[in-house]
Amino acid sequence: DTGVSQDPRHKITKRGQNVTFRCDPISEHNRLYWYRQTLGQGPEFLTYFQNEAQLEKSRLLSDRFSAERPKGSFSTLEIQRTEQGDSAMYLCASSPTGNSYNEQFFGPGTRLTVL
């Protein structure tokens, strides 16, 4: 399967715990995006990488959230001191540089439940 993969698919945690999600983009896709989707809503942008550089962060990304893409390949999204309001689907997408049509390919998401 050459699509975007995310791990884990589901995560249940207790309030106050830290969680980390991983995204593996399509090979050779330079751009990687993280989105958050709550029930009944469209995905909301969190942050975006061009290779290993984090170029843009949403105001939704509080200081409890941190994302990395250390070698310009896979990316991790960490949430520290989770809160019940963090419960959502976290989606990763990738796109190739030079694609002027911006097509983003989404992974299956990681569903986070904070108890």
Place this chain on the structure above:
Amino acid sequence: QQQVKQSPQSLIVQKGGISIINCAYENTAFDYFPWYQQFPGKGPALLIAIRPDVSEKKEGRFTISFNKSAKQFSLHIMDSQPGDSATYFCAAARPGNQFYFGTGTSLTVIP
């Protein structure tokens, strides 16, 4: 502030009918307008997309109509099938930047 407004929130169509979903935007810098289809438990998948230099794009049973002056675009699903039952999201983007998604339309096609 919602950058892209989508309607209706839900839609029920008979098999063989036409499904129409509408979106509107404000930012004239947007130059890419995709529609994504999402099934429960899955990530969104690109269905069809349009650039503002054309007023219509058709791929199979799916057509996007684009009205640049009104800043509106719509998705038409012809001959709707039960397998089309899913949530549909419109989006808008500037080159290389984040997508702004609509709130989604839950489509149910009744056999």
